[in-house]
Amino acid sequence: MTSFWIPKHLDLRIAAEVKNFQKSPVKKALPFITVSRSYGCDGMGLAQKLVDELNRIDSGWYLFSRNMLTEKGGVQLSPERLEQLEQYGHSEFHSYIREALFGMPNQRETVEKLGEITCLLAQGGKVVFLGGGGALFTRSLENGVHVRYDASLEWRVQNHIKNWTDKATQQYCNIHQKVLSENSDRESFIKTYLGENISSSEHYDLIFNNQRIDVTQATSLIIALLKARGYLS
Numbered sequence: 001m002t003s004f005w006i007p008k009h010l011d012l013r014i015a016a017e018v019k020n021f022q023k024s025p026v027k028k029a030l031p032f033i034t035v036s037r038s039y040g041c042d043g044m045g046l047a048q049k050l051v052d053e054l055n056r057i058d059s060g061w062y063l064f065s066r067n068m069l070t071e072k073g074g075v076q077l078s079p080e081r082l083e084q085l086e087q088y089g090h091s092e093f094h095s096y097i098r099e100a101l102f103g104m105p106n107q108r109e110t111v112e113k114l115g116e117i118t119c120l121l122a123q124g125g126k127v128v129f130l131g132g133g134g135a136l137f138t139r140s141l142e143n144g145v146h147v148r149y150d151a152s153l154e155w156r157v158q159n160h161i162k163n164w165t166d167k168a169t170q171q172y173c174n175i176h177q178k179v180l181s182e183n184s185d186r187e188s189f190i191k192t193y194l195g196e197n198i199s200s201s202e203h204y205d206l207i208f209n210n211q212r213i214d215v216t217q218a219t220s221l222i223i224a225l226l227k228a229r230g231y232l233s
Helices: 008-023 043-057 079-088 090-103 109-126 154-165 172-194 216-228
Strands: 033-038 062-064 127-130 144-150 206-209
Touching: 033 043, 043 062, 043 127, 043 144, 043 216, 109 127, 144 216, 154 172, 206 216
Parallel strands: 033 127, 033 144, 062 127, 144 206
Antiparallel strands: none
16 A cells, blocks of 8 residues: 655644634634646746745745645744644644545545645635635635636746756647646546636636736735735734
């Protein structure tokens, strides 16, 4: 049986959020952000830029994506979160996540469990979700700002070539097909398991054209909206 490794920093963070939410069930909801993107757009760059800039204003923000459950690295927990964790104990929740994401034979159940984890973290606030249907999972929660990065197919192909492709070994036609197939797979996944069109404007507060609005500009506009809604001082 294949074993899956969940990074300790994320395991601790999720358990700490559980403890924090259980200790203070009645409190002012903290903001969170979901970032959706068409394949080839700078979604990761936007999400990371948001975390960096928001922490300059109000510390404690972090990035979450489904890939973080199986990849090393990431932001460390604050001493306060570690103290909460020590009171809670993380091993039981660690097993819960591992079983939820990797041990269930039914893919739909796995997606539902990912949704539960996403909502749990969103209720703790100060988290930027990248992809994974975050806007759909959390749409019933308050204080969320949902954004999407989009651009023309040709621009996304060129952006992929510019930022993520070894130009000596990849041909344009291959990248064009990759962008098409990856984007189609993402949309099909959301449609199959959440029954929604992830690219539909109804799910988002802001939609940016990555071809015209870069990461820095988009970050400034998102933070301006957070302030306008009273989520940030």
